Amino acid sequence: MTRMTARPENVHQAQLLRLLRDDGPRSRAELGDVVRLSRSKLAVEIDRLVELGLVEPAGLAASRGGRRSSIVRLSSRLRVVGIDIGATSIDVAVTNGELEILGHVSMPCNVRQGPDVVLEKALELLGKLRGEGLVEDVHGAGIGVPGPVSFREGMPVVPPIMPGWDRFPVREVISQRLGCPVLVDNDVNIMALGEVHAGLARSVDDFLLVKIGTGVGCGIVVGGAVYRGMSGSAGDIGHIRVDEDGPTCVCGNVGCLEAYFSGAALARDATAAARSGRSAFLAERLEQAGELTAVDVAAAVAAGDTAAVRLVREGGRRVGQVLAGLISFFNPGLVVIAGGVAGLGHMLLAEIRSVVYRRSPPLATGNLPIVLSELEDTAGVIGATRLISDHMFAAT
Amino acid sequence: MTRMTARPENVHQAQLLRLLRDDGPRSRAELGDVVRLSRSKLAVEIDRLVELGLVEPAGLAASRGGRRSSIVRLSSRLRVVGIDIGATSIDVAVTNGELEILGHVSMPCNVRQGPDVVLEKALELLGKLRGEGLVEDVHGAGIGVPGPVSFREGMPVVPPIMPGWDRFPVREVISQRLGCPVLVDNDVNIMALGEVHAGLARSVDDFLLVKIGTGVGCGIVVGGAVYRGMSGSAGDIGHIRVDEDGPTCVCGNVGCLEAYFSGAALARDATAAARSGRSAFLAERLEQAGELTAVDVAAAVAAGDTAAVRLVREGGRRVGQVLAGLISFFNPGLVVIAGGVAGLGHMLLAEIRSVVYRRSPPLATGNLPIVLSELEDTAGVIGATRLISDHMFAAT
Numbered sequence: 175m176t177r178m179t180a181r182p183e184n185v186h187q188a189q190l191l192r193l194l195r196d197d198g199p200r201s202r203a204e205l206g207d208v209v210r211l212s213r214s215k216l217a218v219e220i221d222r223l224v225e226l227g228l229v230e231p232a233g234l235a236a237s238r239g240g241r242r243s244s245i246v247r248l249s250s251r252l253r254v255v256g257i258d259i260g261a262t263s264i265d266v267a268v269t270n271g272e273l274e275i276l277g278h279v280s281m282p283c284n285v286r287q288g289p290d291v292v293l294e295k296a297l298e299l300l301g302k303l304r305g306e307g308l309v310e311d312v313h314g315a316g317i318g319v320p321g322p323v324s325f326r327e328g329m330p331v332v333p334p335i336m337p338g339w340d341r342f343p344v345r346e347v348i349s350q351r352l353g354c355p356v357l358v359d360n361d362v363n364i365m366a367l368g369e370v371h372a373g374l375a376r377s378v379d380d381f382l383l384v385k386i387g388t389g390v391g392c393g394i395v396v397g398g399a400v401y402r403g404m405s406g407s408a409g410d411i412g413h414i415r416v417d418e419d420g421p422t423c424v425c426g427n428v429g430c431l432e433a434y435f436s437g438a439a440l441a442r443d444a445t446a447a448a449r450s451g452r453s454a455f456l457a458e459r460l461e462q463a464g465e466l467t468a469v470d471v472a473a474a475v476a477a478g479d480t481a482a483v484r485l486v487r488e489g490g491r492r493v494g495q496v497l498a499g500l501i502s503f504f505n506p507g508l509v510v511i512a513g514g515v516a517g518l519g520h521m522l523l524a525e526i527r528s529v530v531y532r533r534s535p536p537l538a539t540g541n542l543p544i545v546l547s548e549l550e551d552t553a554g555v556i557g558a559t560r561l562i563s564d565h566m567f568a569a570t
Numbered sequence: 571m572t573r574m575t576a577r578p579e580n581v582h583q584a585q586l587l588r589l590l591r592d593d594g595p596r597s598r599a600e601l602g603d604v605v606r607l608s609r610s611k612l613a614v615e616i617d618r619l620v621e622l623g624l625v626e627p628a629g630l631a632a633s634r635g636g637r638r639s640s641i642v643r644l645s646s647r648l649r650v651v652g653i654d655i656g657a658t659s660i661d662v663a664v665t666n667g668e669l670e671i672l673g674h675v676s677m678p679c680n681v682r683q684g685p686d687v688v689l690e691k692a693l694e695l696l697g698k699l700r701g702e703g704l705v706e707d708v709h710g711a712g713i714g715v716p717g718p719v720s721f722r723e724g725m726p727v728v729p730p731i732m733p734g735w736d737r738f739p740v741r742e743v744i745s746q747r748l749g750c751p752v753l754v755d756n757d758v759n760i761m762a763l764g765e766v767h768a769g770l771a772r773s774v775d776d777f778l779l780v781k782i783g784t785g786v787g788c789g790i791v792v793g794g795a796v797y798r799g800m801s802g803s804a805g806d807i808g809h810i811r812v813d814e815d816g817p818t819c820v821c822g823n824v825g826c827l828e829a830y831f832s833g834a835a836l837a838r839d840a841t842a843a844a845r846s847g848r849s850a851f852l853a854e855r856l857e858q859a860g861e862l863t864a865v866d867v868a869a870a871v872a873a874g875d876t877a878a879v880r881l882v883r884e885g886g887r888r889v890g891q892v893l894a895g896l897i898s899f900f901n902p903g904l905v906v907i908a909g910g911v912a913g914l915g916h917m918l919l920a921e922i923r924s925v926v927y928r929r930s931p932p933l934a935t936g937n938l939p940i941v942l943s944e945l946e947d948t949a950g951v952i953g954a955t956r957l958i959s960d961h962m963f964a965a966t
Contacts, residue, residue, distance in 0.1 A: 267857055322933060333934075380800055392899065396792055401902025404776055407933040414895040415929060417814070427929065497893070499810040503788065505799025533811060533823065537718060537727070537803040 180226035181570045186211055186219045191567040193249065195272055196371075199247035201235035220246060226379060228252070248272060250417050253308075254563055255315040256354070257296050258554030260361065261285050261388055266299040267555035268309045273371055273563060277308040278555060284523065285320060288338035289347075297351060314357045314566045316558030317344060320366035325406050328358045334424075335388070357562050361385070361554060362409060365399045365469075365547075366393025368557030369510050373549045378507040381548070384411075384497065387513035388437040392500070411500070412436065416492050421502055431496050435489035437514050443485050444471050453481035468515045475521060486518050490525025497526060497544075498533035505538045512547035519546065576622035577966045582607055582615045587624060587963040590644045592667055592767075615726035615859075616642060624667075638646040644668060649704075650959055651711040651748070653692050653952030654757065657681050657731055660688065662695040662707045663951035669767055669959060673704040681716060684734035685743075693747060693934060701951070710962045711752045712954030713740060714760035716807030721802050724754045730820075731784075753958050757781070757950060758805060760797045761943075762789025765906050769903055769945045774903040779943070780807075780893065784907035788896070795960075807896070808832065812888050827892050831885035833864050835908050839881050840867050849877035864911045871917060882914050884908035886921025893922060893928035899936045908943035915942065 182188040189209060194200060206216050224246070232247040248271030258265040262285070267278040279299045285292055288321035296317075303309055319332025321435035328345025330336055351354040366383040369375040375383075375395065385392035392409040394401040402408050412432035413425050421439070433439060444466040448456035455477055459470045474482030497509065509530075511523060527544050534542075547553060585605060590596060620626035620642070630642040644667030654661040658681070662675040675695045681688055692713075699705050700965040715728025724741025726732055743755050745752040762779040765771040771779075771791065779789035788805035790797040798804050808828035809821050816825035817835070829835060840862040844852035851870045856862050870878030893905065905926075907919060923940050930938075943949060 376944060380797075394899075396797065401776075401792065403934070404903035404935050405936065406940070407931055408899065408901035408936065410898050410901070410931050411895075413929075414898050414933060415891070425931075495811070496895070499807075499895055503790075503800060503804065503896055503899070505804035505806070507800040518621050530956050533809075535803055535806050535809060535821075537801050538799070538806065542800070547922065 180228055182228070182567060183222070183226075183563045183570065184219075185569045186215075187223055188221060188569040189566055190219060192289065193562075194246065194248045195563060199232045199245050201243035201245045203235065203238060203243035205246075212235060229252070240316040251311070252313050253311060253314050254559040254566075255300060255534075256307065256555035256558030257300075257315060257317045257348075258364065258365075258558055259283075259285060259292060259296065259317065259319045259360065260554075261320045264296050264299060265551065266296055266303065267552070267559070268300070268303045268312075269495040269556070269559045271563075272421055273556060273559045275552065275556070277303045278552065279303060280551070285336050288419060289342040289344065293344065293347065297348075312354045314354050314562035315348060315352055316561035316563075317348060317356065317358045318361040318362065318554050318558050319344065319358065320361045322407060322410070323358055323360045325357075325359055325402055326526075328356070330358075331406075355562060355565060357565055358498075359558075359561055360391070360401070362391035362393045363402070364557035364561055365512055365549075366395050366400060366557065367560040368549055368553030368555070369512075369547065370392075370395060370557075371560040372399060372556050373547060373553060374510055374543075374545055375508055380504070380506050381508040381510065382500065382504065383510045383512055384493070384507045385513035386436060386493065386511065386515035390432050390436050390493070394504070400561075403436050411496060414496050414499075416495050431492060433490040435515075440468050440485060440489065440515060441466050444474075444482070446482040447485065453479050456482065468517060472518050475518065483521070486521050486524050489515075489518075490522045491529055493522075494526040495533070496531025498530045499541065501530060501534045501538050506542065509542065509544045510547050511544070512549075512553060516546055577837075578624070578963060579618070579622075579966065580615075581965045582611075583619055584963055584965040586615060586619060587644065588960075590642065591959060591963065593642035594668060595628050597639035597641045599631065599634060601642075644915050647707070648709050648820050649707060650955040650962075651696060651705070652760075652951035652954030653711060653713045653744075654760065654954055655679075655681060655688060655692065655713065655715045656757065656950075657716045660692050660695060661947065661951050662692055662699065663697070663955070664699045664708075664949070665952070665955045667668060667709065668960075669952060669955045671948065671952070673699045673702060674948065675699060676947070681735075682731050683698050685738040685740065689740065689743065691743075708748045708749050708750045709953075710957070710958035711744060711748055712760065712952050712958035713744060713754045713955050714757040715740065715754065716757045718803060718806070719754055719756045721753075721798055723754055724752070726754075727802075730759040743901050749959060751961060753961055755796070755954075755957055756787070758787040759798070760789075760953035760957055761945075761949040762791050762796060762947035762953065763956040764796060764945055764951070765908075765943065766953075767956040768952050769938075769943060769949060770906055770941055774898070775908065776891075776902050776928055777904040778896065778900065778902045779827055779906045779908055780889070781909035782832060782889065782907065784910035786828050786832050786889070790900070796957075798869065807892060809897075827888060830888040831911075836864050836867055836881060836885065836911060839864055840870075840878070843877040843881065847877050852878065864913060868914050873883055873913065879917070880915050881931045883921050885911075885914075886918045887925055889918075890922040890925025891929070894926045897926060897930045897934050897938065902938065905940045906943050907940070907950060908945075910916065912942055 214357045252271030265274040330339040388483040390412040392411045413430040415429045416427040421433040423430035425435035447453040447461040457476045628641045630638045648667030648892040660679045661676040788807045809826040811825045813825040817829040819826035830939035843849040844856040857864040857867045
């Protein structure tokens with residue numbers, strides 16, 4: 175549909191594009207301060223980026239004592255699309271080159287409907303943004319899916335909750351439909367990139383994003399980039415054993431973190447508390463709604479329900495136990511907790527922190543913030559645009 | 571004492587030097603095949619490296635159909651020193667630019683004697699190698715120490731088994747004495763680099779080296795470089811909790827991996843088995859030597875002593891338990907087991923593997939070798955030379 179966009183031709187052009195993306199419009203003099211190029215070579219590279227249609231002039235800067243330097247910015251025509259496919263919803267956002275959200279739409283959608291239906295719905299949502307005049311040409315798109323992905327091949331691989339998606343060529347299909355570069359990754363990795371770009375991890379090189387949703391996963395960022403491991407399964411922490419005995423997990427092992435604490439485990443335990451008479455609050459919600467979720471537990475905690483408080487404390491302790499080990503090992507600069515269960519908020523956080531600070535070495539926890547994500551539902555779509563933008567703005 | 575060595579002036583020169591280091595002498599034509607430079611630019615960079623005294627001509631290559639290309643190699647005058655300070659020994663080796671060991675000497679030495687005594691002994695050992703005519707000018711030295719290090723500052727930081735070393739400026743002192751660049755890191759990280767350079771990890775980007783000595787530590791390599799974490803404590807896995815209850819550790823917590831299985835724990839448990847009458851074999855060795863170490867346990871295992879076998883199996887299970895979690899998280903391409911306790915060999919390895927393969931996700935363990943180091947006592951010194959060599963051969 176659209177012409178393939180130009181790519182930077184060398185590392186200097188790539189660096190300039192990323193600077194303009196992350197810091198916004200800059201004068202040529204300011205760019206000269208951070209790029210290791212002679213003034214004349216810098217001018218050549220910037221002029222070339224303008225020729226390629228990636229950068230455009232944006233007026234004159236205030237004088238720094240001499241001739242006023244001209245300001246440049248990323249082309250205002252650049253459009254990047256982020257698609258975040260969750261277990262039960264799709265989010266689609268379109269951004270400018272600086273990855274600022276221009277429009278964001280979402281709809282409920284069960285990923286179990288398979289790739290044909292779900293991807294068509296994602297494209298419909300994008301069509302809606304087109305209809306609002308927010309996007310014509312798409313220059314790149316990033317896609318997150320709720321399961322393991324072969325990043326190299328751009329497809330899900332044996333994803334447990336995505337029947338029909340195994341080895342479906344998501345990248346190829348969407349790239350052909352949109353006529354632009356596309357990258358696919360799992361939802362936790364793109365959330366981590368969202369935190370790198372727009373969240374609390376902006377200034378941190380090495381950090382962990384722990385997503386506690388239906389399952390539990392971890393995004394690992396090393397030197398500002400996602401670390402995927404040998405076969406792309408890095409961060410798969412939901413099945414780390416927290417106890418020798420313990421509940422049986424869907425994976426067949428016993429004592430997995432997810433079997434102790436996750437959206438699914440919480441719903442199971444809350445239902446048990448309601449049925450056994452340990453929580454009148456939860457019993458009432460169960461009767462009204464027919465099922466319980468993390469939202470009900472959060473409400474019960476807010477109402478001072480003892481059984482709910484115990485569930486959250488116990489869950490936080492288990493997460494903290496696993497995190498303590500990972501922090502000893504990885505010594506991150508920041509840990510961000512995200513996902514639906516993170517909505518349990520500060521009581522969960524307090525319990526996690528208490529275990530980690532007690533169990534990890536002081537050298538690793540001395541300056542370690544453990545915080546809740548502040549991005550709410552935008553981490554995924556922003557991270558998806560960041561994923562493809564890093565690719566678009568890399569030297570060929 | 572010696573003139574500071576020239577450093578590469580740009581990324582191309584740095585790349586050429588690393589190629590010649592890792593692959594040995596190469597013809598200009600062969601270098602042209604792997605370096606992204608025009609023929610004329612490549613010639614300029616190689617000639618400049620010869621001028622700087624870092625590279626020298628080494629004859630003519632066989633014809634590839636046209637004019638015979640001239641071979642170049644790293645200057646045969648380059649000398650790199652690796653110093654591996656252990657808890658109870660010092661190893662010093664000198665290598666050529668390719669990091670091939672030309673001479674290697676060691677002596678018993680207790681690190682508790684403090685930096686003045688220990689570093690003087692290390693320099694004496696280097697003097698011995700000088701006396702043998704193996705080294706004149708030293709162009710770089712890497713040093714490993716048995717404790718946490720601030721890599722940036724080049725000094726140990728609150729190292730538990732190194733009284734007197736806290737914030738002692740090891741890098742500065744040795745750099746002044748030798749008149750060359752020096753880098754300092756902890757012993758586990760330099761062993762990991764030894765595996766990268768000369769061991770089983772040569773062709774693996776991301777791997778873990780687990781050292782089970784007096785304590786337990788882990789070297790983490792990401793993309794061929796040591797990952798140190800936010801405050802340099804990455805890989806500090808000895809105090810990860812393996813059980814809610816369990817023996818009290820020197821760190822004050824209970825249930826730490828080190829308290830279950832390490833050289834120290836093994837000595838403790840073997841002594842208990844000897845004294846309680848559970849092992850006649852160990853009782854006899856204890857009576858003869860007055861104390862027991864991992865070597866005695868290995869001998870007991872070889873003799874079929876049931877109590878010793880149980881100790882090793884139980885220890886392997888605990889290590890495997892921690893490793894299973896780390897492998898789920900990090901998805902490495904290889905795990906190398908090293909250190910004194912690794913001398914327990916294949917029985918230990920079998921037990922570790924059995925737990926990991928049962929507990930980690932198939933995607934992470936499908937192609938994951940877990941092996942014993944084959945470098946024996948050279949991993950540390952080679953890794954130390956690799957550490958400083960990577961620095962010497964980086965673009966300034």
